[in-house]
Amino acid sequence: MPEQDPLATSHAAIPPEPGDYAELPGGILWIRLPIPGALRHINVWLVPAPGGWFLVDTGMRTDEVEAAWLTLEPKLPLATGLRQIIVTHHHPDHFGMARWLAERHDAPVCMTGEAGAASTAALSETTEGSVQGSDGFARRFGIELDEPMTAILRGGIYRRIVSGLPCIERLEAGGRVAGADRDWHVSVHWGHAPGHACLFDRQGSLLISGDQVLPRISSNVSLYPSNEDADPLGEYLASLDSLAGLPEDTLVLPAHGPPFAGLHGRIEALRAGHGLRLDRIVAACSEPQPTMEIVAGLFPLQRLDPLNRLLATTETLAHLRHLELQGRVRRESSACGLRWLSG
Ligand SMILES: [Zn+2]
Secondary structure, rough: OEEEOOOOOOOOOEEEEOOOEEEOOOHEEEEEEOOOOOOOEEEEEEEEOOEEEEEEEEEOHHHHHHHHHHHHOOOOOHHHHEEEEOOOOHHHHHHHHOOOOHHOOOEEEOOOOHHHHHHHHHHOOOOHHHHHHHHHHHHHHOOOOHHHHHHHEEEEEEEEOOOOOOEEEEOOOOEEOOOOOOEEEEEOOOOOOOOOOEEEEOOEEEEEEEEOOOOOOOOOOOOOHHHHHOOOOHHHHHHHHHHHHOOOOOEEOOOOOOOOHHHHHHHHHHHHHHHHHHHHHHHHHHOOOHHHHHHHHOOOHOOOOHHHHHHHHHHHHHHHHHHHHHOOOEOOOOOOOEEEOOO
16 A cells, blocks of 8 residues: 655666666666556566567556557667567566467566466456355455445456466576576565566566565555455565565665665565554554454545555455454454454
């Protein structure tokens, strides 16, 4: 959810103009593609590879993004060839144009097995199945969804903003992706999306972080019908621990916002933000609380659009689920419905 963070340090790189690209250390080309909503852009990266390039992430499938790619393609030095398309995770702003680009450039799409399975599941979900799943989920967690929020949770939107399912080659944790004169190491992370891949270039101290670490907002960490028995916040915090092992001088290339230095400080700020939110929930639940009261205590629901109201709700659920597994809060059924209680 959006949260300004004064500790985030922006790199001095100048963002590319629409329809153009900017060159970064290591010869990496920075491209920004439009997405609807407050995020406005996703960054995708064209990275020098043996005999050509590899692309990391692809943009959401919209007419605007298709037009942006058609404007960019003649300007990009792609004569040597696009060797592979790496997609960090299955969310539509990352995966949306994968099939379209794969077909145009005859390049394989590479994702982790979990990310590939998540995209396949999202594309094949039936409306009937998702209605049953979301209704039961709402009941079990005591959430109240208005009609626009329900429509988003019930799915169907994903298919409209993704260009289809490409042939997917498997990206493995601990594997390597060949750059022009160095290897990129693949790490796999959880909490934001299943099997989220990051790429680290040890020689250049460069991390392509996708949505796992962002400079200006915290990555959305949500409980959904698909992961309601898991602990996505616990998984996300563990992922931050593993990324904290990278060198302090790492330059992070995130999917949203500018490249930034100061990875360790950013990770500390993210940990502190989640810790504060957890403590606030525990304090609020000293008296039994309905779920939506807890959400409203953390987020300005009245000022948010339906997507962000849904994300505020599912993100609060991820925090409640984490606290429940830690034994810090518990669910109780009462005549008035489900309540959360600390202790
Ligand atoms: Zn994402």
